[in-house]
Amino acid sequence: MTVHPRIAAPRPASPRIAWPWLDRAGRLSRFKLAVFLLALAPGLWFTAAYALDRLGAKPLTAYLHAMGDWSVRFLILSLAVTPMRRIANAPKLILVRRMLGLTALAYALVHFTLYVADQKFDLARVASEIVFRIYLTIGFAGLLGLTVLGVTSTDGMIRRLGKTWPRLHRLVYPLTALALLHFFLQSKIDVSSPVYWSGLFLALMGWRLMHHLKVPSTPLPLLGLSLAAGLATVGLETAWYALATGVPASAVLAANLDFSYDVRPAWWVLATVILIVPLNLWQNRTASGGRGPVGRPAPAR
Incomplete structure (x- = not known):
């Protein structure tokens, strides 16, 4: 009688982490790494300035406003990728469009978290302020919308949503308008x-x-x-x-x-x-004739 050894079923490969500085083949992309570091720079600078008490008389307020400002800036930069990709004949820019959009979302989430901290983590008061202060209502609506776009920005969600995905992500334009209106309203005079x-x-x-x-x-x-x-x-x-x-x-x-x-x-x-x-x-x-x-x-x- 022949005894056959038990053959263990192959384990499914663990999902590979899509680090932002890697290309689709998993190789280091110097361009993506440079953009990633530049995207981190404002947050790190203001975090250090806050930790060292270099943000003036109201450091937490200055910190949260700076994070909101940079969220808007990165959102606009993400929208500039497609035009600049064509105008400057720079196809590599498409590699960082999603990164810039997610960076805008990350700064917006930090902005909101710092606002909650500024309210002493009183969630009831935060909810009340969002309901009764129009500029906070607008900002929170924009944050929710950006969060939806961020969650659905993965390759898996793009495949799952199919033709719905482009229509959903065209909401980035009205959401940007909301973010800018929030920016106006909280800027007061200047x-x-x-x-x-x-x-x-x-x-x-x-x-x-x-x-x-x-x-x-x-x-x-x-x-x-x-x-x-x-x-x-x-x-x-x-x-x-x-x-x-x-x-x-x-x-x-x-x-x-x-x-x-x-x-x-x-x-x-x-x-x-x-x-x-x-x-x-x-x-x-510099464009060659073969490109049309x-x-x-x-x-x-």
């Missing part, structure tokens, strides 16, 4: 920073409108986009001050033409967006 980032958001939405209308991403349309973004930013700042503080529109417009005290956000938006024109010119000169016509609208995702 809204220079939210105006600037809102201007960039308008520029990104303008690029998507160009794509929808099949306008090529070539220097002349991009120059027009930069001018339109600057003017839209002036209009946004004027409307905000008129509605929120009663400052006459003429005073805001005059301030935008007076450089003796400060440079208004619209000019910074114009300068930022106009930088893409030389980038696009460089791309036109430069400037043809690429799928906007």
